[in-house]
Amino acid sequence: MYRFADWSLTESNFNKGLERLIKISSHEIGHMFRISHCLNANCVINGTNGLGETDTHFAHACSLCQQKLNSGIRYNNRKRMTDLKHFEKQHLHSEWSRVQKDLNIIK
Structure with a gap:
């Protein structure tokens, strides 16, 4: 979590670190269920090459990965x-x- 908060966990950047933790954890849990990297650029299962790229991804899987x-x-x-x-x-x-x-789409 400390690394995800840019090496300085403060009250002001806590959510940034938390969001990164959620995204990376969700990605790795997807692999635990044998899901390979996704080609959808915003999908959490798409691989990233660093935290800057992780920040651009959504925290949830695309409909195909779902x-x-x-x-x-x-x-x-x-x-x-x-x-x-x-x-x-x-x-x-x-x-x-x-x-x-x-949620509105599936209702």
Whole structure:
């Protein structure tokens, strides 16, 4: 977490470090479920070459990677996205906004 906060974890950059941790953890967990790197530039499963590039990615998988994940482990995607409301509580507004858009699409 310290590295993700640019080697200086402060109150002002805590969310930046947290968002990076979420993105990198989500990416690596995707590999644990045998999902290979994605070609979608914004997908969390797309590989990055550094934290600057990680910052440009979304914190969630694209619809194709979601399908791959769901084929291996069945889960309720609507419930998963609803449970991601913690993004809003942690002031990760851009990620919560993306989750809300996805929820509106599947309703």
